[in-house]
Amino acid sequence: MPLYKYQPYYKYDGPTHAQSFRDELSPEEEEFNLECFFSEVEDYFDDKAKFERQEDGFIFITSDVTQTECDELVKRCLNSLDLYANRVAAK
Numbered sequence: 840m841p842l843y844k845y846q847p848y849y850k851y852d853g854p855t856h857a858q859s860f861r862d863e864l865s866p867e868e869e870e871f872n873l874e875c876f877f878s879e880v881e882d883y884f885d886d887k888a889k890f891e892r893q894e895d896g897f898i899f900i901t902s903d904v905t906q907t908e909c910d911e912l913v914k915r916c917l918n919s920l921d922l923y924a925n926r927v928a929a930k
Contacts, residue, residue: 840887843900843909844929847876847922864921872920879920883912899929 849872851863864872877892880900888902902909910926917924 840889840901840903841906841909842929843902843906843913844897844927845900845913845924846897846927847873847917847924848896849873849921850923861921872922876916876920876922880913880916883916897927 849864849869854861873896877890877898880898881888881890884900884902884904888900888904890901891899893899900909900913904912913924
């Protein structure tokens with residue numbers, strides 16, 4: 840199965856057109872949302888997918904989905920928590 844790697848992060852760049860009342864998260868809210876990402880992202884994939892959280896803040900996802908499908912599933916989770924992620928080449 841393909842292996843994908845992401846590093847989630849929070850970035851406040853002001854209100855957006857879609858979220859005109861968006862406020863900056865406190866450091867505690869930011870940490871909470873990042874923790875939620877690591878537990879909630881699994882809900883977006885089927886039971887065959889495997890997840891490995893690294894101490895350096897990265898997550899490895901092993902799944903039968905394509906890179907594009909994986910990106911979209913991760914993005915949906917990130918958006919629900921007001922987060923972003925960098926996709927990194929998994930070795």
